[in-house]
Amino acid sequence: MIWNEEFETLPREALEALQLKRLKSTIEQVYATVSFYRKKLDEKGIKPSDIQSLQDLRRLPFTTKADLRDNYPFGLFSVPMENVMRMHATSGTTGKPIVVGYTRRDIDIWAELMARTLSCAGVHKGDIVHNAFGYGLFTGGLGFHYGAEKIGASVIPISGGNTKRQVTIMKDFGPTAITCTPSYALYIAEVAQEMGIDPAVDFKIKAGCFGAEPWSERMKDEIEKRFGIDAIDTYGLTEVIGPGVSSECIEAKSGLHIFEDHFIPEMIDPETEEPLRYGEKGELVLTSITKEAFPVIRFRTRDITSLNPECCVCGRTFVRMERVTGRTDDMIIIRGVNVFPSQIESVLMHIEGIEPHYQLIVDRKGSLDILEVQVEVNERIFSDELKQLEKLGKRVEKEIKETLGTTCRCKLVEPKTIQRSEGKAKRVIDKRKM
Amino acid sequence: MKVEQISVFLENKSGRLADVARSLGDAGVNIRALSIADSSDFGILRIIVNDNDKALEVLKKKGFTISKTEVVAVEVSDKPGGLAQVLDLLARESINVEYMYAFVERSSDNAVIVFRFDAMDSAIKVLSLNGVVILDGSTVYSL
Numbered sequence: 001m002i003w004n005e006e007f008e009t010l011p012r013e014a015l016e017a018l019q020l021k022r023l024k025s026t027i028e029q030v031y032a033t034v035s036f037y038r039k040k041l042d043e044k045g046i047k048p049s050d051i052q053s054l055q056d057l058r059r060l061p062f063t064t065k066a067d068l069r070d071n072y073p074f075g076l077f078s079v080p081m082e083n084v085m086r087m088h089a090t091s092g093t094t095g096k097p098i099v100v101g102y103t104r105r106d107i108d109i110w111a112e113l114m115a116r117t118l119s120c121a122g123v124h125k126g127d128i129v130h131n132a133f134g135y136g137l138f139t140g141g142l143g144f145h146y147g148a149e150k151i152g153a154s155v156i157p158i159s160g161g162n163t164k165r166q167v168t169i170m171k172d173f174g175p176t177a178i179t180c181t182p183s184y185a186l187y188i189a190e191v192a193q194e195m196g197i198d199p200a201v202d203f204k205i206k207a208g209c210f211g212a213e214p215w216s217e218r219m220k221d222e223i224e225k226r227f228g229i230d231a232i233d234t235y236g237l238t239e240v241i242g243p244g245v246s247s248e249c250i251e252a253k254s255g256l257h258i259f260e261d262h263f264i265p266e267m268i269d270p271e272t273e274e275p276l277r278y279g280e281k282g283e284l285v286l287t288s289i290t291k292e293a294f295p296v297i298r299f300r301t302r303d304i305t306s307l308n309p310e311c312c313v314c315g316r317t318f319v320r321m322e323r324v325t326g327r328t329d330d331m332i333i334i335r336g337v338n339v340f341p342s343q344i345e346s347v348l349m350h351i352e353g354i355e356p357h358y359q360l361i362v363d364r365k366g367s368l369d370i371l372e373v374q375v376e377v378n379e380r381i382f383s384d385e386l387k388q389l390e391k392l393g394k395r396v397e398k399e400i401k402e403t404l405g406t407t408c409r410c411k412l413v414e415p416k417t418i419q420r421s422e423g424k425a426k427r428v429i430d431k432r433k434m
Numbered sequence: 435m436k437v438e439q440i441s442v443f444l445e446n447k448s449g450r451l452a453d454v455a456r457s458l459g460d461a462g463v464n465i466r467a468l469s470i471a472d473s474s475d476f477g478i479l480r481i482i483v484n485d486n487d488k489a490l491e492v493l494k495k496k497g498f499t500i501s502k503t504e505v506v507a508v509e510v511s512d513k514p515g516g517l518a519q520v521l522d523l524l525a526r527e528s529i530n531v532e533y534m535y536a537f538v539e540r541s542s543d544n545a546v547i548v549f550r551f552d553a554m555d556s557a558i559k560v561l562s563l564n565g566v567v568i569l570d571g572s573t574v575y576s577l
Contacts (some may be wrong), residue, residue, distance in 0.1 A: 375445045377476075377499050384441040384550075385532060386471045386478055386505040411475050414445050415499050 003119035022289035072163030073099040089137040091395045101293035113244030114147020120247040125152030130175035131363040139242025144179045160422040163191045178208040178418035182215040183425035189226040200228030276283040302328040337406040341427040353380035364432040371408040436504040442479040443499040461492040471534035509544040509567035539577045
């Protein structure tokens, strides 16, 4: 189901004309109002009037997360504060938070993008949306909230946490759609089962929009199985707008359509910064072309994906990005081998009976990196015989070695000892002192 | 002929064994026999108790990973060579012992040994045919 048929199915040529027009006006706007961007363009000797084609975008400098941090809190706002209707911020777990602003028009556009996202999952008026993304400075909660209201759905603004209560409400209120992080969805399913409730039978949910953290295809299968639903991958980031940058469609479930009438995607090699071709895996770079309060130019998302321009069965003409497999800063380097937590997740979920809760502990002994993969022992994999359990551990180690080329040690731990997330899961504990 | 044993997965962390013992103690469950198999990271606690249902319920509630396994409890003459005699019978039939441990209490004048074999039914047959006394569940739980 397409929310905005006119824009989401624009022929390529018309779309690119629209993008160019919007790009030009965005560049003019930031050059006139944000000293950071003006300085960077001046350094390169580029005037806004030099942008005459979409290819000219490549002449502009990148914007990094560090740039946004350096301008904390409001240095990159492009409108006076009196026109800022809302602020959101990143959690700041890796340093100073990044603060973003929205004008009334920005909020309207965001709601439109979230309406598109929910429509991608087949959610429409008449549906009840259980929104378990956190409300507050985090963009997930309010983003989905506004989108769900826009399409005319009934919203349960439950936010994250208090999981037993979530389960009770899901059973009693009968929501037909759920929105939250994938790791939280699995935690909800686990708590439901403890309460004697089978999410696949006792809930009326038919679809879910999940995002805000990298997750594997196998994790998606697991969520679909446990809830008996279609799980849709959605993508976005606070720095660019929040959720609502791209979404899978329920028709194909094969890549996320980037809402290109509002964002221009590029794919680069994160090392060389050279542009990559369609299908090549690299870092996604995004430029917003309709935002007023907090436009971003060539923002380096650090998310690893690839772009696919092929037409989709759903009718949307937007380019699709592959499921994000990791972030350049989530990547752990174990003895020179690049490892993304989602790759290990894929291996683990492939092994029958293993819980989708896991943790990676990275440490260094002498000059050697040690990767420990912690897996919980549940009743499905518990054996009374030591050698069976040891065999399981060996199997995990072997399959990770075969798939990722890195050696690890599998540690079997007691059930529920790995911390459950009510938002974004913390998969890696890096104890190395760099 | 078989006796039910409860196995508990335990991480090698101080206090975990105490947690199991306390949980069972608080529920009034008495441990009749136990053994621990351990690797560097974890152990498997195997216990025979006087009230299986209660023990299972309590441990499950506490969040332990548990399973039930069938074992054989055999009376072995409490004299030099008593155990060897029983093991010889099994070796002759190529039956392997997966693990075994002894009861603290005796049954009449004999020691009681708990066995897990790779071929449980054949083992029971061999032992019975050779006149070895195999104790049933109710006898063992109340030893």
